[in-house]
Amino acid sequence: MGCDAAAAAGGGGGGVAAAAAAAEEKELIRSGSKEKGREGRQGVPLRRRRNRIKSERSRRKRVSNAVEDLRMLVPAPVSAPTDMASVLEATAAYIRELRTLADTLQGIVLDKQASED
Numbered sequence: 367m368g369c370d371a372a373a374a375a376g377g378g379g380g381g382v383a384a385a386a387a388a389a390e391e392k393e394l395i396r397s398g399s400k401e402k403g404r405e406g407r408q409g410v411p412l413r414r415r416r417n418r419i420k421s422e423r424s425r426r427k428r429v430s431n432a433v434e435d436l437r438m439l440v441p442a443p444v445s446a447p448t449d450m451a452s453v454l455e456a457t458a459a460y461i462r463e464l465r466t467l468a469d470t471l472q473g474i475v476l477d478k479q480a481s482e483d
Contacts (some may be wrong), residue, residue: 437453440460
């Protein structure tokens with residue numbers, strides 16, 4: 367076997383050193399090394415990746431809070447499901463109902479004003 371084949375097969379000191387270096391690099395990435403220029407997956411610097419993850423968590427939390435607020439505001443049957451899609455569907459239906467009611471009331475007010483003139 368040649369020198370490269372022995373190293374690839376794990377024999378000799380080169381393969382062990384390469385494996386140790388790879389393990390150390392993985393550990394640095396996993397532990398969140400703060401070394402400037404350190405890169406994580408797909409070449410994105412770890413700090414930027416962490417900021418994106420943090421921003422996404424924050425966005426999901428805001429969406430969840432907003433859906434919870436809607437769930438509390440929109441009247442729904444007690445047995446209604448409370449998953450996000452159901453809450454959004456119930457909210458849309460409630461807004462349509464309110465628009466219809468507002469149009470009806472506006473028509474009544476206009477009719478009453480016209481009859482008083």
